[in-house]
Amino acid sequence: MFLQQLINGIALGSTYALIALGYTMVYGIISLINFAHGEIFMVGAFVGLLMVSYFKMNLFLAMACSMAFCMVLGVVIEFIAYRPLRKSSRLSALISAIGVSIFLSSLAMMVFGANAKGFPDSAFPSHQIHIGDADISTLQLLIISVSALLMLSLEFIVQKTKIGKAMRATSEDYNTAALMGINVNFVISFTFALGSALAAAGGVLVGVLFNSVSFNMGLMAGLKAFAAAVLGGIGSIPGAMLGGLLLGVAEVFGVAVGYSSYRDAIAFAILVLVLLVRPAGLLGQKIQKKV
Amino acid sequence: MYQYLVNSIDPYTMQILVNIGIGIILALGLNIITGLTGQLSLGHAAFMSVGAFAGALLTIKTGAPFYLTILLSGLITAAVAAAIGWPILRLTGDYLAICTLGFAEIVKVVFLNLEVTNKALGLTVPAPNTTLSMPVTVLIVVILVIIVSVFIENSRFGRALKAIRDDEIAAESMGINIARYKVQSFAVSAFMAGIGGCLYGHFLGYINPSDFGFLKSIDMLSMVVLGGLGSVPGVVFGASLLSAAPEFLRFMSQYRMLVYGALLVFLMVFRPNGLLGGIDFAALVLRKLGVKPRGAAHEKQGGH
Numbered sequence: 001m002f003l004q005q006l007i008n009g010i011a012l013g014s015t016y017a018l019i020a021l022g023y024t025m026v027y028g029i030i031s032l033i034n035f036a037h038g039e040i041f042m043v044g045a046f047v048g049l050l051m052v053s054y055f056k057m058n059l060f061l062a063m064a065c066s067m068a069f070c071m072v073l074g075v076v077i078e079f080i081a082y083r084p085l086r087k088s089s090r091l092s093a094l095i096s097a098i099g100v101s102i103f104l105s106s107l108a109m110m111v112f113g114a115n116a117k118g119f120p121d122s123a124f125p126s127h128q129i130h131i132g133d134a135d136i137s138t139l140q141l142l143i144i145s146v147s148a149l150l151m152l153s154l155e156f157i158v159q160k161t162k163i164g165k166a167m168r169a170t171s172e173d174y175n176t177a178a179l180m181g182i183n184v185n186f187v188i189s190f191t192f193a194l195g196s197a198l199a200a201a202g203g204v205l206v207g208v209l210f211n212s213v214s215f216n217m218g219l220m221a222g223l224k225a226f227a228a229a230v231l232g233g234i235g236s237i238p239g240a241m242l243g244g245l246l247l248g249v250a251e252v253f254g255v256a257v258g259y260s261s262y263r264d265a266i267a268f269a270i271l272v273l274v275l276l277v278r279p280a281g282l283l284g285q286k287i288q289k290k291v
Numbered sequence: 292m293y294q295y296l297v298n299s300i301d302p303y304t305m306q307i308l309v310n311i312g313i314g315i316i317l318a319l320g321l322n323i324i325t326g327l328t329g330q331l332s333l334g335h336a337a338f339m340s341v342g343a344f345a346g347a348l349l350t351i352k353t354g355a356p357f358y359l360t361i362l363l364s365g366l367i368t369a370a371v372a373a374a375i376g377w378p379i380l381r382l383t384g385d386y387l388a389i390c391t392l393g394f395a396e397i398v399k400v401v402f403l404n405l406e407v408t409n410k411a412l413g414l415t416v417p418a419p420n421t422t423l424s425m426p427v428t429v430l431i432v433v434i435l436v437i438i439v440s441v442f443i444e445n446s447r448f449g450r451a452l453k454a455i456r457d458d459e460i461a462a463e464s465m466g467i468n469i470a471r472y473k474v475q476s477f478a479v480s481a482f483m484a485g486i487g488g489c490l491y492g493h494f495l496g497y498i499n500p501s502d503f504g505f506l507k508s509i510d511m512l513s514m515v516v517l518g519g520l521g522s523v524p525g526v527v528f529g530a531s532l533l534s535a536a537p538e539f540l541r542f543m544s545q546y547r548m549l550v551y552g553a554l555l556v557f558l559m560v561f562r563p564n565g566l567l568g569g570i571d572f573a574a575l576v577l578r579k580l581g582v583k584p585r586g587a588a589h590e591k592q593g594g595h
Contacts, residue, residue, distance in 0.1 A: 081556045081560070089520070098509050103552030151552075263400075268394070269397055279386060
């Protein structure tokens with residue numbers, strides 16, 4: 001029973017973590033809460049669904065297409081809605097992000113209708129594996145392994161490549177990075193592309209897991225992923241992974257012990273409690289303000 | 292006489308006007324914590340919710356006079372805000388924002404599960420028993436809230452809040468008790484949200500916890516930022532525009548929310564400080580009257 005719930009929690013949590021990574025990377029670089037990120041996750045799920053059901057692609061190819069589409073979408077959104085506002089107050093950019101979010105979700109409702117759509121069963125023929133007294137579906141294993149793979153690749157890009165170094169430099173100090181000859185605009189576009197690709201992958205995985213894709217799925221998933229990013233310490237990439245997994249596991253256990261009607265509050269209650277003890281999140285660094 | 296005026300406006304227009312009025316009350320409330328004190332709140336709908344349910348329950352269970360109900364629901368909301376604000380206002384910047392968001396989600400879910408708020412079915416609020424009709428009451432409250440907002444902005448209290456917004460460390464070293472002022476402005480802000488919620492519930496006649504979700508908080512925030520953060524005329528204008536916009540865009544039927552979203556982006560891109568942000572109206576009027584404005588005109592507005 002315990003093992004079963006733990007696996008359920010990790011599968012759910014790793015999708016939260018995939019979305020949370022986009023929030024935390026964007027925040028780390030331009031200090032913007034990208035409220036449109038949840039909608040990118042939703043668009044990713046729809047593109048994946050289209051690829052699987054109309055173009056009869058297999059799930060992995062569909063996921064790759066969806067990631068590529070959302071990369072472009074993320075870069076375009078940044079260019080239109082955030083770049084002109086980079087020098088103005090952060091709240092203006094926040095409202096702009098909210099505008100994008102409303103725009104995308106109503107566009108999705110017009111194009112795909114208000115009803116939830118499901119992936120065809122043939123998308124991923126899932127079967128159960130028995131480990132001890134736990135029934136684990138191959139779908140959950142797929143989700144966990146794909147998420148782990150994506151997060152490891154992200155870690156590789158950020159820590160080992162030149163562009164990753166540029167990202168870290170920009171997030172440390174925007175102006176100094178620009179003075180050192182880093183093309184800051186390119187780095188920001190690249191960050192949006194990476195974050196959006198991860199969200200798209202998360203969208204396809206969640207769509208298959210719950211067998212439901214709808215125009216309003218981005219809102220709650222986005223808020224919870226944002227909570228996960230803050231829980232881990234916003235701006236910190238390992239923090240987002242840890243935060244996502246923690247919230248996923250907590251939510252599944254909360255439901256398992258009978259608080260299912262409080263499901264959506266569990267993540268936020270944990271967040272508030274943790275922030276009261278550690279105001280900068282679990283892995284966040286306390287930044288000393290200089291006067 | 293009022294009644295004659297009220298009756299001469301058709302019900303549809305009246306409903307839009309009352310919505311605008313309630314929007315102004317809510318937005319001016321949020322303006323105090325976000326515009327003046329500079330603390331981003333993403334969960335103000337929760338206070339509206341507390342006020343709406345407090346008001347509805349007072350009317351249903353006790354049948355208290357409507358004006359007392361409005362006042363009490365504001366006070367209850369302020370007390371709740373002070374209790375929550377005390378621990379969480381120690382957090383800074385976006386950590387505070389996410390905490391208010393989280394708190395709002397918790398309030399929503401708790402109300403959805405409470406027996407007294409009738410769970411997910413929501414409450415039907417009986418029409419208030421008053422001598423003045425609802426639109427007139429809303430109008431009076433709007434005028435009072437505007438007067439109080441202008442008064443706060445120019446008072447010692449308001450100047451302390453603005454000092455906190457502009458530079459916390461500098462304000463603290465000038466002897467301003469940051470924690471106390473933050474909690475006080477949070478409570479005042481919630482008081483107005485509670486009143487707005489109470490009016491909203493009694494005007495609509497039905498409230499459901501799900502109505503006060505994240506999107507409602509975002510609506511309120513958009514009004515404040517779009518109109519001009521920290522500027523009372525700006526916030527009034529922003530609230531009027533956004534409360535009425537869905538009605539004006541109704542002819543586009545299904546494209547309505549699409550246009551609304553695009554509109555938010557474009558307005559922010561072209562007027563990043565809000566439509567009326569950065570304009571000092573008092574100085575403007577004084578100059579028109581030929582009076583030389585005093586030092587206040589040079590005060591810098593917006594941006595933090």
